[in-house]
Amino acid sequence: MIAIVDLGIGNLANVRKALGGIITSDSYEIERADKIVLPGVGNFGAVMKRLEPLKETILDAINEGKPFLGICLGMQLLFEWSEESEGKGLEVFKGNVVKFRGVRVPHIGWNQVFPAKECPLFEGIKSGSYFYFVHSYYVNPQDKEVIAAITDYESKGKEVVFPSAVYKDNIFGVQFHPEKSSKNGLKLLENFRRL
Amino acid sequence: MLAKRIIAALDIKEGRVVKGIKFQNIRDAGDPIELAKRYEEEGIDEIVFLDITASYEKRQILLDLVKRIAEEIYVPFTVGGGIKSIEEIREIIKSGADKVFLNTAAVDNPVLVSEVAKVVGSANLVIAIDAKWNGKFWEVYTHGGRKARGINAVEWAKEVECLGAGEILLTSMGTDGTQEGFDIPLT
Numbered sequence: 001m002i003a004i005v006d007l008g009i010g011n012l013a014n015v016r017k018a019l020g021g022i023i024t025s026d027s028y029e030i031e032r033a034d035k036i037v038l039p040g041v042g043n044f045g046a047v048m049k050r051l052e053p054l055k056e057t058i059l060d061a062i063n064e065g066k067p068f069l070g071i072c073l074g075m076q077l078l079f080e081w082s083e084e085s086e087g088k089g090l091e092v093f094k095g096n097v098v099k100f101r102g103v104r105v106p107h108i109g110w111n112q113v114f115p116a117k118e119c120p121l122f123e124g125i126k127s128g129s130y131f132y133f134v135h136s137y138y139v140n141p142q143d144k145e146v147i148a149a150i151t152d153y154e155s156k157g158k159e160v161v162f163p164s165a166v167y168k169d170n171i172f173g174v175q176f177h178p179e180k181s182s183k184n185g186l187k188l189l190e191n192f193r194r195l
Numbered sequence: 196m197l198a199k200r201i202i203a204a205l206d207i208k209e210g211r212v213v214k215g216i217k218f219q220n221i222r223d224a225g226d227p228i229e230l231a232k233r234y235e236e237e238g239i240d241e242i243v244f245l246d247i248t249a250s251y252e253k254r255q256i257l258l259d260l261v262k263r264i265a266e267e268i269y270v271p272f273t274v275g276g277g278i279k280s281i282e283e284i285r286e287i288i289k290s291g292a293d294k295v296f297l298n299t300a301a302v303d304n305p306v307l308v309s310e311v312a313k314v315v316g317s318a319n320l321v322i323a324i325d326a327k328w329n330g331k332f333w334e335v336y337t338h339g340g341r342k343a344r345g346i347n348a349v350e351w352a353k354e355v356e357c358l359g360a361g362e363i364l365l366t367s368m369g370t371d372g373t374q375e376g377f378d379i380p381l382t
Contacts (some may be wrong), residue, residue, distance in 0.1 A: 013266035067239030106318040108361070110198040110240055130198055132271055133291075134318050153197070180271045180293065182235060 002193065003033030005058070005074075007050045012039055015071075015179045018174055018189040019028065027057040035195070036061050037178070040073030045085030045139070047073055053076040055090065055143045062092060064066045065170045069121075069193045075166065075173030076139055092171060094142035100162075103155040111151050111164075113176065119148040121174070121191050131164070131176035138162035138175060151175070204364075205230060207246045207276070218325075218340040220249070227260060229269050237268060243364060245323075247277030247339060254283070258290050258318070263323050265291025266291045273321055273364075281307075281314055288315055289350035296364055299337040300352070302344055305358060312359025322360040324348050324379060327368040333381055335352040340368050348381075 002021030003011050012023050019037065022029060029035060036058060040047050051058075052054045062068050070078050082097035089097075100107060110130040115122045134150070141147060141163060148167035153160045166173040172192065178185035209229055210213070214224040231242050245307050246257045262272055275296030284295045295315065300324050301308050302333040311322050325340050326348035333348040337360070352363050357364050367378030 011262070011289070013262070015271060017266055017271070054200075106361075107197075108318050109200060112198075134271075149323060155197075177271075179269060182238070182240075182270050183298045186269055 001033050002029045002037060004037045004039065005030065005051075005054065005162040007047055009042065015039055015189070018179060018186055019193050025054065027054050029056050029059065030054060033061070033066070035067045035069075035192070037069045037071065038074035038077065038126040038191075039071040040077065041134075042073060042083055044073065044076060044089070045087045048077060048087055048089060051077065051090075059092070060091065062171060067170050067192065068172065069192050070173040071179070072135060072175060072177055076137060078166070078171065078173050079141070080140055082137060093139075093146055093166065093168070094138050097137045098140050099137050100153070100160055102158040103153055103160055106134055107136070107153050107155075110136045110181075111153065111176075112116060113149045113151055113164050114164075115149045116147050116163075117145075117167075117170075118167065119170055120195060121165065121167065121188050122149065123191050125184055125187055125191075130181070131174075131178065131184055132182075133164075133176045133179040136163075139166065139173070141166060148172075149174075168172055196238070197288040199239040201238075202241040202243055203234045203239045204232075205245040206247060207244050207257070207260065207261060208248050209253060210260050213247070215371075216373060218368060227265050228263055231264060231272075235268060235270055237330045241270055242268065244272060244276075244292075245272045246274070248276070254286075258286060260289035261287055261292050275321070275323060281311055284311055288319065294319045294321050294362075296306075296323045298325065301355060302335060302346065303336050305375075306355065308355055308360055310357040312361075317359045317361040319379040320360055321362045321364050322352075322355040323366065324352060325368050328381075336368060 076097045078092045147163040149165035151164035164175045178188045212224045215221040220267040271293040274292040274295040279300045323338045370378045
């Protein structure tokens with residue numbers, strides 16, 4: 001069963017509809033799940049505070065090798081810290097989260113995702129497919145090997161190429177919103193469900 | 196590179212889709228979820244739902260609809276129509292809408308735009324502008340196209356951008372629903 005971690009922000013109904021499983025903030029239920037999804041919108045520090053009571057449970061699950069998918073802020077929280085606010089993230093990956101500079105923020109709309117390595121999440125999805133993004137910060141992994149896909153954001157004559165997905169072993173993160181990305185997004189969620 | 200977006204707009208009255216021409220002759224056009232799903236199937240990028248019920252007592256019907264849309268639809272969607280307060284906006288976002296839009300309330304009280312932008316973020320705030328050529332300039336209309344406001348739509352668009360609107364939803368009242376294509380001079 002998949003546990004979709006509910007931090008009381010945003011509506012997760014369609015994520016649940018795509019993946020099955022339960023929406024929960026109960027650490028016992030998360031512990032029992034065989035896969036975990038951490039969606040997230042909002043401020044890095046504020047959301048991390050809400051996540052604090054569940055932090056150990058989530059880290060245990062990741063260490064046990066259970067598939068984990070972080071969406072948007074849920075992906076950023078996998079890193080050590082963010083320019084957005086004080087405090088630490090889950091520190092699963094080395095590196096931080098940085099703000100877009102010189103381009104219009106937020107980066108909002110449909111943009112192309114180009115896989116940078118083999119990743120089961122993108123199976124059956126063409127390179128350069130469009131996904132829906134809303135964010136002002138992006139991850140900056142120390143170990144570039146974890147980057148699973150990149151996206152190119154051009155605005156005001158500037159260009160920022162940023163990691164739009166990360167993947168290592170059982171840990172996945174996507175900066176875009178698969179639950180808002182129509183068919184490609186559903187395919188990606190389906191790929192995660194089938195892992 | 197960011198894609199140009201194709202956005203479908205659906206007018207909603209008491210939980211049903213209605214269709215009009217130039218803001219008149221409103222008739223029933225079906226179930227919002229079914230229509231939205233069809234648009235999604237055809238590859239639409241976003242959907243805008245405009246509630247023209249405009250009665251506070253019937254707001255619950257809209258909120259229930261927003262919840263159903265959030266559960267069924269896998270593209271971003273925007274909800275608006277008759278919204279006057281930050282409280283209503285919070286409820287709509289909480290029900291699962293990605294963005295909200297303001298129209299009349301923004302013209303009546305421009306400060307609201309910046310207040311809302313602070314609460315929900317510019318990315319989630321759209322300002323809808325209904326405009327009609329009055330012989331001299333594109334004039335802003337409010338109250339579902341019933342009231343001319345004497346404001347220049349281009350100036351107003353610039354102002355709301357400064358106040359924190361993330362996007363502008365522009366409707367040319369003269370060509371709305373006529374299937375004669377976009378009003379290019381206005382844009």
